[in-house]
Amino acid sequence: MACIPLNLIPPPKAIEVRNLHVTLGDTAVLRGVNLDVPAGQVVALIGPNGSGKTTLLRCLLGLQPIQEGEVRLLGAPPGRDVMRRIGYVPQRLSLDRSFILSVREFLALKLSRTRSWFWHRHRHTDHQLAEVMTELGVEQFLDRPIAGLSGGQLQRVLIAFSLLAKPELLLLDEPTAGVDTPGEHSFYELITSIHRRHKLTVVLVSHDLSMVYRHATWVYALNGVICCEGSPEHVMNAESLKMAYGIHVTPYHHHHHEGHPHGHVHVG
Numbered sequence: 001m002a003c004i005p006l007n008l009i010p011p012p013k014a015i016e017v018r019n020l021h022v023t024l025g026d027t028a029v030l031r032g033v034n035l036d037v038p039a040g041q042v043v044a045l046i047g048p049n050g051s052g053k054t055t056l057l058r059c060l061l062g063l064q065p066i067q068e069g070e071v072r073l074l075g076a077p078p079g080r081d082v083m084r085r086i087g088y089v090p091q092r093l094s095l096d097r098s099f100i101l102s103v104r105e106f107l108a109l110k111l112s113r114t115r116s117w118f119w120h121r122h123r124h125t126d127h128q129l130a131e132v133m134t135e136l137g138v139e140q141f142l143d144r145p146i147a148g149l150s151g152g153q154l155q156r157v158l159i160a161f162s163l164l165a166k167p168e169l170l171l172l173d174e175p176t177a178g179v180d181t182p183g184e185h186s187f188y189e190l191i192t193s194i195h196r197r198h199k200l201t202v203v204l205v206s207h208d209l210s211m212v213y214r215h216a217t218w219v220y221a222l223n224g225v226i227c228c229e230g231s232p233e234h235v236m237n238a239e240s241l242k243m244a245y246g247i248h249v250t251p252y253h254h255h256h257h258e259g260h261p262h263g264h265v266h267v268g
Helices: 053-060 103-108 114-119 122-136 151-163 181-198 209-215 238-245
Strands: 013-024 027-038 042-046 068-073 086-089 169-173 201-205 218-222 226-230
Touching (some): 027 226, 042 181, 086 151, 103 151, 169 181, 181 201
Antiparallel strands (some): 013 068
16 A cells, blocks of 8 residues: 655644534624634634624634534534633633732633642742743733733733643634734734744634734635635735725735834724
8 A cells, every 4th residue: 555655644624614604693694614724824814894703713612503514623523622622812801890810810720720729829820830921921910910901911811821721722813902003013923933832723813914914824814704715925915805805905015114014904
């Protein structure tokens, strides 16, 4: 029997979606969505508001009932066992100002021995959190109430929380929501660094086409159905973007001006 060269064996699929249909009220939000995400990629979902991006993520997480179709994550349907291998960062987490847990206490909830975390000295907890704290840059506000953090600080904490479970797949719904514009570029750089260091598959929803162009390895343009897909170079053109957004969108061309990255292009 002939052997297939290793370099010709396709990578395993982190996500498989087949003929997915979802209706919310009287609106058909997803109308036969098909997509494949090979393991190890950084995949961006783009499209206008109301195009079904967040609904699709909710389907992947098993949080949204589907009318028709199939979803498989890491080779299995959504369920408790596979969800342990997946990290999720929501678009926004609304916390009441009276929510009293500190960042340290919140992160400690994800540790394997959470039942007795409150008996431990800070030094013990910090030792367990050390790697992810340093990587995400959250050590300077460990003692602050999580409800008092800025949008960007909270997003970093939520990513840190997800990484503590050592996931194989990380889903991010608009990870820079609430992050000021100067911080967006460094935030996407951080996500790219996490992807490389942890060898994760990353799927993110984004309205920032310039950041998608720089950091994604594959792009799906969604508007109820998959309008187009491909490398950022393939999707980031006027014709493809008009298919997704229904309006003319100036395509993003990767270049620098006086040593600085091109400005952000937000749509949707």
